[in-house]
Amino acid sequence: CQQVQYGVHAVFGPSDPLLGAHIHSICDALDIPHLESRLDLDSEYREFSINLFPAQKLLNVAFQDVMAFLNWTKVAIVYEEDYGLIKLRELVRSQVNQEVEVHLRQADPDTYRAVLKEIKSKEITNLVVDTRPENMHYFLKGVS
Structure with a gap:
């Protein structure tokens, strides 16, 4: 959250599924791009997230x-x-x-x-x- 105050432009990671979902929600709410590379069985479209891990x-x-x-x-x-x-x-x-x-x-x-x-x-x-x-x-x- 401190990173948002400092004007973060994008978030990379994390690899943990639970933490990843939480970070995604924050980034989505604040319109911050989110790049991750982890297995995610949820195929739902995410406006501000890109997952680089193969489906x-x-x-x-x-x-x-x-x-x-x-x-x-x-x-x-x-x-x-x-x-x-x-x-x-x-x-x-x-x-x-x-x-x-x-x-x-x-x-x-x-x-x-x-x-x-x-x-x-x-x-x-x-x-x-x-x-x-x-x-x-x-x-x-x-x-x-």
Whole structure:
């Protein structure tokens, strides 16, 4: 709010979804341009906000294209948070993927190894992973 007093011309960020929605409301009310780069599942038009992050719908289409191009018949989707499943729900429900056997597994750093072992036992070699960036190295350790 102090920045507004000093004559701020635009706001960049934040990446946090809750804080981002709050900042958007303030910028919208004060007619201040707002640039952000974060996942936002709300596709509502915003007059003073531009989100530089690709729309989840487009990312899911890209996943579908890759899966079709590589002829995947089985895939495991490993997600860490419920939010990860919400993001990928269109990928799971897609008509394009009806011929693809999809296995969903929620995992965290403590359960990566067990989940990966289960996936391996089902002879699934294709994975889509949605995890926090700071936990990716734990996931990769579980793979090896």
